[in-house]
Amino acid sequence: MLILALATAAALQTVPPGESPVDPYVESNANAHAEPFTGTAMLMAFHGRAGIDRIADDLVDRNLRDKRIKEIFDKQDIVRLRRVLKLQFCYILNGGCDYSGRTMKDAHRDLGIQTADMGALVENLQAAMRAEKVPFFAQNRFLAKLAPMKRDILQEHKGRRRTPTE
Numbered sequence: 001m002l003i004l005a006l007a008t009a010a011a012l013q014t015v016p017p018g019e020s021p022v023d024p025y026v027e028s029n030a031n032a033h034a035e036p037f038t039g040t041a042m043l044m045a046f047h048g049r050a051g052i053d054r055i056a057d058d059l060v061d062r063n064l065r066d067k068r069i070k071e072i073f074d075k076q077d078i079v080r081l082r083r084v085l086k087l088q089f090c091y092i093l094n095g096g097c098d099y100s101g102r103t104m105k106d107a108h109r110d111l112g113i114q115t116a117d118m119g120a121l122v123e124n125l126q127a128a129m130r131a132e133k134v135p136f137f138a139q140n141r142f143l144a145k146l147a148p149m150k151r152d153i154l155q156e157h158k159g160r161r162r163t164p165t166e
């Protein structure tokens with residue numbers, strides 16, 4: 001059954017322009033690892049889809065400039081990361097998107113992400129939300145939704161990080 005699902009997924013997954021192919025996986029909103037907010041308050045606090053896109057792009061830009069973690073993003077598919085991160089944020093904030101990316105565990109497998117790396121990324125996300133003037137209460141509600149994902153993202157006991165050529 002899983003093989004059939006993966007074969008179907010592989011057949012359906014086209015690679016958008018500018019992106020590299022990834023191993024086949026089954027698309028599901030469950031891969032986003034968070035129940036979306038209900039209602040429109042959070043979406044409005046983030047200034048709609050346009051605000052979400054600005055925040056996700058700003059977050060990626062800050063990560064790529066951040067001496068503490070930029071090496072982890074080196075040689076990864078940043079075009080795909082931007083696209084899929086926007087969908088994940090939009091899905092969680094009830095912005096009318098479906099999440100089509102991988103699970104958090106699969107996306108971060110073997111990257112060797114440590115607690116300090118997560119701290120750096122959260123600081124960058126806070127800065128991106130501040131720059132978009134997202135109210136403080138909404139920033140905190142969003143961060144609380146993301147917090148449980150760290151179980152699937154962190155690999156405290158694995159030292160080495162993969163690059164796409166490995």
Ligand code: HEM
Nearest residue numbers: 069072073076077084085088101102107117118121146149
């Ligand atoms: C709650 C925190 C985080 C969220 C919500 C998140 C979300 C995502 C998403 C949606 C993807 C793309 C999945 C896909 O391609 O299908 C991704 C990939 C990636 N993330 Fe994260 N992430 C988080 C934390 C981190 C941290 C702390 C780092 C490193 C400091 C990191 C580094 C990466 C890298 C390098 C990729 C690309 C991997 C690849 O293309 O193979 N992420 N993340």
